[in-house]
Amino acid sequence: MTNVQITVDGTTYEDEVEPRLLLVQYLRDVLGKTGTNIGCDTSNCGACTVHLDGRSVKSCTVLAVQADGATVDTIEGLASTDGAGGDGDATAGWHPLQRAFHTEHGLQCGYCTPGMIMAAADLLRENPDPSEEEVRHGLEGNLCRCTGYVNIVKAVRTAAAELRGEEVGA
């Protein structure tokens, strides 16, 4: 067992973990932060995507011990206020990507969504105005079986426009 100190969504946790424990298992099974999902065992699906020190990673490819001393941001910490539990005003505190996935219908079952949004957030950090092609290639590591990606791509570009300060929608 190894001692780790990891800051997840703004809270610092200290735990004894097995060296082989994956970061995603640490988040889900140890911390009970189940907003981050697992969709595969070969690091192909991207459902587990989080930010490690600000950069997008598949949390099933990182050991918890490797995240010792690091900052991890998950979907659960993305909204500026707790946006869970309703419609209307609840969306006000959401990240533009969360709002755009909602308005553009970029999710169906929603299982890929936390990873997809976290991957998209990092994509937009690097490229604030991606073309359709750039979004498609940028999200290549995140699989969605429901949407056919059309509305995911739209949502990412809509959020990008909002993040650039452009007028969106109406």
Added chain:
Amino acid sequence: MTATEAPTTGHVGQVRLRKEDARLVTGRATWTDNITPAGCLYMMVVRSPMAHATVTGVDVSVATDAPGVVAAYTGADLADAWQTSLPSVWQVTPDVKEPPHYPLTQDKVRFVGDGVAVVLATSRQAAVDAAELVDVTYDPLPAVTDVAQALKDEVLVHDDEGTNRCYSYHWDSGNVDEVFEQADVVVERRLINQRLIPTAIEPRAVVAQPEPTGGYTVFSATQIPHILRIQLAIVCGVPEHQLRVVAPDVGGGFGSKLNIYAEEALALALAQKLGQPIKWTETRSEGYQATIHGRDHIQDLAIAATSDGRIVGFKADIKADLGAYLQLVTTGTPMLGAFMYPAIYKLEAHDLTITGVFTTKTPTDAYRGAGRPEATFAIERMVDELAAELGMDPMEVRRKSWIAHEEFPYDTITGLTYDSGNYEAATDKAMALFGYDELRREQQQRRDDGDTTQLGIGISTFTEMCGLAPSRALGSLNYRAGGWEHATIRMLPTGKIQVITGTSPHGQGHVTSWSQIAADALGLPYEDVEVLHGDTAISHKGMDTYGSRSLAIGGYAVHEAAQKVIAKAKRFAAHLLEASEDDIEFADGTFSVRGSPDAAKTIQDIALAVFAAHDYPEDMEPALDAEATIDPENFSFPHGTHLCAAEVDTETGRVTIRRYVAVDDVGKVINPQIVEGQVHGGIAQGVGQALYEEAVYDADGNLTTGSLLDYHVPSAADLPAFETDRTETPATSNPLGVKGVGEAGTIASTPAVVNAVVDALRPMGVTDVRMPTSPQHVWEAIEAAQGGAA
């Protein structure tokens, strides 16, 4: 389609942003794997690494002593736990072979992944470690990996059955021999509809927990909580009323969660045995073995026509690889397509044989479309082959042969009645959007220039039958269940309502769409409707979600329940307004007296008055709640025209979709955004079959595409933006005029794409490219065609 401002009247037909999304985009969903009751034991299934072997010994003693392990059991240890085999729902022929299928096997293993033992430990990791300590000895038997080999019956998958032939079904109508003899042209092909893995992104998971008050709760990543409840009650011998099944948030299904799985029965049986909660979550690679696969048909086909391109006959001889055991709808999946081979065409003769065959592979079952993608692929590919043979434009052949709009309702040669359709309208719209003639000109130019990148145009003018289904029709086919659906509306004292549905959404947006239907029917604000589902303690009655049935039957039930609420409320209104019931009018949520508009009560007024119950008619109960169980009178027949332009690099074999246009007719639409999303996702899965996906077994019966590393689920970079539009020909079999939409895109798109690929290569003599049309398969097709020409 972008979100629009709420219009002033009516929710049906308008975009309403989904009520489901809030918890999903913020990471607050409740997936089954998120549920970990106190004292929960983690279950791990020990699976066979061999495709076919006699089990000579299973020793769990070392595993039982491992750290954290609470118990371990062999198939023999649990033999008494089962009242009956895992169910097969459809007795497709009177003599269908239905070999027993228990959650753990004892005598033999029959596919890689077959469960032989189970380990329970206090942590996930301890269970994983201990499973490796279970010592199983095998006496290997030859694998049976293809249907031709299986049908020789030299090696039997189920010895007691005496054959690997599970069933043979035959249907013919019209004078088949005469029609084919007299036809000017007959084209024959063998097409392969390869094996696929559904791959819902949420893996399967189950948690079974004993309740302190008696009975059990089973949480499962399932599409079918209601069917699961009754079947688990039967298999495990739990009284049905003491079994609560909950489908919490479920991350996609596509048929893969439409089953009664070994692990669900094991978790419940072990919760019974140990009195502790049991949890199991598959890994993706485990799921690729233990969760059903789809398709896997060999199709020997013949199409007959007149020289001017009128299709007169179709023959299909189908060999369906069922895998090792019968899961819930394994036998029935090919049968769900049996009536659809003639599709939209007016045939004079039709002949169909389906042979279901056991092999030593993962069982196949219903995967998005279930039988209808196979049938549609067969006919739509063959129409293109016929057109090529005749030197005609493939759309021209279709126009000559399809059912004209004015011929509806139309009785088909397979005994169905298509209630409505307008193939002309959908096709005209699609052709215009696509720029068909212009693309044909470009194609000709590239052919003339000998361009190494050729352009192909593929057509699919599909229809399908969905909305499973009229119960009497199912009964006549020896399907062991009905096809009705249930809805309850609870009127709360403040005039808000709860709609309880028997459907079980897992991405389809029923909460939103059912809210729209109920709000419009009752004249209530959309926000005042809550939709509850997926928990048998709340929704006691339902037939769940699959086969594009939910809206046409479940949505209809919501509408019908609302009519009953209105009928009751009307009588209360008449009483309160001191008017005759005949003079009461209902519009926009208000009951008023004809001719005196000031005398009115809103439905909220009535809800409160009924709750108080101080003043109501003598012969009534003080309640507005109502329920409806709808048994549909017919299937639903969505249709549409999908057009694909694909570029094929004749040197590398690489296929790129340049345009994909889909015009679907799913009847009336409740929420266009949700419908469009269903079409997008459906097309993506059909394109996945056409271009990328195949579950491959080696000769020893190992699944060589055993994880997402090797099984190519398309990413965003693999797919184009699909262009979609609709025509709207209402269904006549329900008052909402709606048809199913969940499977349409998948059914339509596979032949559209493959037709485009073959069309691109046709000048090189290619008449088929085996799916997936990967660079290798394209290259092989070119080689074969040119070798043949040389």
